[in-house]
Amino acid sequence: MIHLNDRWFRLVGIPVIALLGDWIFYDQINRQHGLSFWLDYGVSLVEASLLWTISRYGIYRSRKRYPTLSQTQQRIIFQVAWFILITGLFRLTTSAIYDRTMIWGYHYAPLRYLYNIAVGIFCVIPIAAIYEGLYLYRQWRLTYFEAEKLKKITLQTQLESLREQVKPHFLFNSLNTLQGLVMEGEKDQAVTFIINLSQVYRYLLQSNEQLIIPLAKELEFIRAYVDLLKTRFENGLLLHIDIAPDLLAYCLPPLTVQMLIENAVKHNRVSSSQPLTIRIYTDAAQNVVVVNNRQPKQSAVTSNRMGLTNIAAKYRLLNQADIIIHQTETTFQVSVPLLKTTPA
Structure with missing residues (x-):
């Protein structure tokens, strides 16, 4: 009326x-x-x-x-x-x-x-x-x-769909690694890997239900996650973390850094002779930057950019600035904004 x-x-x-x-x-x-x-x-x-x-x-x-x-x-x-x-x-x-x-x-x-x-x-x-x-x-x-409401609902729907894809995707990669350890007869390492995997996957499930988490907590998970990867790649994977102490309390969407590391491992050669080096640091603009050296696999891996799409969707849902992707012949870099407080 x-x-x-x-x-x-x-x-x-x-x-x-x-x-x-x-x-x-x-x-x-x-x-x-x-x-x-x-x-x-x-x-x-x-x-x-x-x-x-x-x-x-x-x-x-x-x-x-x-x-x-x-x-x-x-x-x-x-x-x-x-x-x-x-x-x-x-x-x-x-x-x-x-x-x-x-x-x-x-x-x-x-x-x-x-x-x-x-x-x-x-x-x-x-x-x-x-x-x-x-x-x-x-x-x-x-x-x-x-x-705006419809846009937010659409983003939330897309994000939920992406979340459901990430969980089995991570588990599938982990099971492949575990299979390799078992086939190589590394039983002790396999047991350690299973224990670490259960802890990491528990965090994965819990944190993925949250909108944002502190950077310090994300980095804690990343160290455990990279230890799992090193079980297979050993000296072929190098991680350097250089975070400003005053930015550790800042927040970001959960699993953001994990997806970037996973992408780096997925698309690049990882070996002791050609280590994949991943550096995580913060810049003056209060972004967390993840950069890795580019050494593409000989057989190119088909990319659906699911990880980057997931991260971008989360930042749009939070009404934050877009992530910045910068690629050269030798490096691949992604900058994601850190949030001071929990958004309303």
Whole structure:
């Protein structure tokens, strides 16, 4: 149901428009004929009330017929036609009454009729503009926030889908590593790996349900995660962490760094003769930067960019700045912003 919600606008607007219209357009001629100001203002107040009510009904009808932002042009055309027609008929009728009854003490010439109609239309225009301006603003806000809400819901849906893909993806890679240890007869290492894997995977499941976590906690997990990787790659994987102590309490989406390390291992050769070096550090802009040397595998691994997509989706969901990816012939670098506090 359409509700104009304009009670205070009418209570203030009608007396003001009646006063201004009477003073601007009729004060001089009323003085010439010695008419009482209060009589003239009283009649003007009644006319303004009736004309406002009729015009308001036209606004109501236009909104009911053309309610959306995309129908603004049709709505305005409807209102303009309504105002010209109704105001013209109303002012023509009142002018005829005044002319025949000589309530003001004189007859109206034809030009006087046209003058009164023009004054009525002139007074209606600013009122109609205010009504339509407020309506457009409310419709724009409604459309904007609905779009933002839909965008957030879409991102959340995508993120949940990505989360469900990450969990089995990580487990699949870990089981491959464990299989390699078993096949090589490294039973002690396999047992240690299973224990570490259970701890890491427990953290993976728990932290993945949180929106953000402290950088210190993420790095704690990363050290354990890289130890798992070193079980297989040994000296082929090198990790250097250089984090400003005052930024350890800052936050980021969980598993952000883990996904970047996993990508690096997935797409590059890892061997003792050609170590894959991963450096994690913070910069002056309060970003955590993960950079690795590029040594692509001979058989290129198909990339669906799931990890980077997941990270980017999380930052969009948090309304934060985008991640920055920088690639050269020798390095691959990703910078992700750190958050000072938990977002609302």
